[in-house]
Amino acid sequence: MRLASILFSSLILLSSFGALAQDGEKLFKQNCATCHRIDDKKMVGPGLAGIEDRAPGREWLVKWVQGPAAMIASGDAYANSIKDIDPSMMTDFGYLSEGEILSIFDYVKNPPVVEEVKVEEASAAGGPAKGALDENVLRNILIGISALLVVLIMILSSVRKSLTKLVDAKTGETTVERGTWGSITHWMNNNRGWTGVILLACTLAFLRWGVGYLMDNVGVYQGYKPEQPIAFSHKIHAGQNGINCVYCHTSAEKGKTAGIPSLNVCMNCHSYVNEGPSGTTEIAKIYAALDYDYDSKTYGDNPSPVKWVRVHNLPDLAYFNHSQHVVVGKIECQKCHGAVEEMGVAEQHSPLTMGWCVNCHRETSVQVANNEYYEDLHERTPDWHDGNPITVERIGGLECAKCHY
Structure with a gap:
C-alpha cells in the first residue's frame, strides 16, 4: 500500500512538472516575448540564451523577475551591473510564482526545434495554378x-x-x-x-x-509570380506565425482594395526582429527604405519608397469590392487567392476572368444566418424559399450592373 502511494505521488509530481514545462512556452509568449528572444539576439532586452550561466543562480533569477527594482534598490551587485549596461528597467512580474518562472527558464534552456522554412524563388512567367490544367490537357x-x-x-x-x-x-x-x-x-x-x-x-x-x-487568355495572368524588391514570405508570416491577413491588409475590410501594407506595419514586429530565414539581408531592406538604424532604434531623414510589383490586377471595366466579400459575404481569402499561407512567393492563384467570377456567384451560398446585412432577407426567406440553396445568383449576383457600371 505504501509503495502504491509513493508511485501515485511520483506520477502526480511528474505530471505537474510536465504541465509546468508545457506552460513555460505559453508564459514566455504572454510575458516575455515582447522584449526578449530565446536566442542570444537582443530585442528591447538581451537575448536569454545562456542566461543561467551568466546569472548568480536560479533563485536569484526568480527574485529578479518578480521584482527587479527591489533587487537594484537592495544594492545587489549583479543587478546593478545589469542596470549599468542597460538602464531600461524591466517590468515587475510579482504575480508569477516561482514554479511558473522556472518553467519559463526551462523553456528557454530547451526551446522547441522550429522547422526551417525555405524562401522560394519567384518566377515572373509563372504557371497555371493547381486544378487549372483541365482544358489544356x-x-x-x-x-x-x-x-x-x-x-x-x-x-x-x-x-x-x-x-x-x-x-x-x-x-x-x-x-x-x-x-x-x-x-x-x-x-x-x-x-x-x-x-x-x-x-x-x-x-x-x-x-x-x-x-x-x-x-x-487576353489579360489572364494565372500563375503570375513576380520577384519582389523584398523577399516577403506569406508562408512564414501567415503560415508559420499565424498572422491574420487583415492585420497587414487592413483595407480589405473597409473598401475596394486589400491594399499594400505600409512599412510601419512591418516595423510593429521588425523594430525588434531583425533576422529571418535568409539572415538579416531582406529585413535590412526595410530598414534601408525607412532610413532606420536598428542599434539606436532611430529614424533618419532619407526614407525611400519600396517599388512593390503588383500581382493581382482587374481591368477597369470590372468593379470589385473586397469589403463586400470579406465582411458581408464572409468569404475566406483562400477562396480567391489560394493557400496563401503556403506561398513563399505571392502568386495569382485564380484566373480572375468573368466566367470564373460568374461561376462562383452561381455556386456560392449566401451566409444569411447571423449576418446583420442579410437580416431582412433572412426574415423573408420562408415566403419564397423553395428548399434550394440561396446562392449569390438568386439575389441578383449575375445582374450586369453589379460589376459593370
Missing part, C-alpha cells in the same frame, strides 16, 4: 489524336499505293497515280457530303480552340 489530347490520325492516313495511303501496284502487275492494267493532294481532291469530289461535315468540324474547332484560346 484536353486540348493537348485532341492535338495528339489529330496527329496520330494524320500519320495513320499517310500509312494507309502508302499501303494502298503498294497494293494497287501489285494488282496492276498481276492484271497488266495501269492505274493513274495522283499524288497526295490529287488523291485528297479526288476523294473530296466523290464524297462532297463528308467533305462538308469535315470542313464544318474543322472550322468550329478552330473557332473554339484557336480564336477562342487567344481571346480567353
Whole structure:
C-alpha cells in the first residue's frame, strides 16, 4: 500500500512538472516575448540564451523577475551591473510564482526545434495554378489524336499505293497515280457530303480552340509570380506565425482594395526582429527604405519608397469590392487567392476572368444566418424559399450592373 502511494505521488509530481514545462512556452509568449528572444539576439532586452550561466543562480533569477527594482534598490551587485549596461528597467512580474518562472527558464534552456522554412524563388512567367490544367490537357489530347490520325492516313495511303501496284502487275492494267493532294481532291469530289461535315468540324474547332484560346487568355495572368524588391514570405508570416491577413491588409475590410501594407506595419514586429530565414539581408531592406538604424532604434531623414510589383490586377471595366466579400459575404481569402499561407512567393492563384467570377456567384451560398446585412432577407426567406440553396445568383449576383457600371 505504501509503495502504491509513493508511485501515485511520483506520477502526480511528474505530471505537474510536465504541465509546468508545457506552460513555460505559453508564459514566455504572454510575458516575455515582447522584449526578449530565446536566442542570444537582443530585442528591447538581451537575448536569454545562456542566461543561467551568466546569472548568480536560479533563485536569484526568480527574485529578479518578480521584482527587479527591489533587487537594484537592495544594492545587489549583479543587478546593478545589469542596470549599468542597460538602464531600461524591466517590468515587475510579482504575480508569477516561482514554479511558473522556472518553467519559463526551462523553456528557454530547451526551446522547441522550429522547422526551417525555405524562401522560394519567384518566377515572373509563372504557371497555371493547381486544378487549372483541365482544358489544356484536353486540348493537348485532341492535338495528339489529330496527329496520330494524320500519320495513320499517310500509312494507309502508302499501303494502298503498294497494293494497287501489285494488282496492276498481276492484271497488266495501269492505274493513274495522283499524288497526295490529287488523291485528297479526288476523294473530296466523290464524297462532297463528308467533305462538308469535315470542313464544318474543322472550322468550329478552330473557332473554339484557336480564336477562342487567344481571346480567353487576353489579360489572364494565372500563375503570375513576380520577384519582389523584398523577399516577403506569406508562408512564414501567415503560415508559420499565424498572422491574420487583415492585420497587414487592413483595407480589405473597409473598401475596394486589400491594399499594400505600409512599412510601419512591418516595423510593429521588425523594430525588434531583425533576422529571418535568409539572415538579416531582406529585413535590412526595410530598414534601408525607412532610413532606420536598428542599434539606436532611430529614424533618419532619407526614407525611400519600396517599388512593390503588383500581382493581382482587374481591368477597369470590372468593379470589385473586397469589403463586400470579406465582411458581408464572409468569404475566406483562400477562396480567391489560394493557400496563401503556403506561398513563399505571392502568386495569382485564380484566373480572375468573368466566367470564373460568374461561376462562383452561381455556386456560392449566401451566409444569411447571423449576418446583420442579410437580416431582412433572412426574415423573408420562408415566403419564397423553395428548399434550394440561396446562392449569390438568386439575389441578383449575375445582374450586369453589379460589376459593370
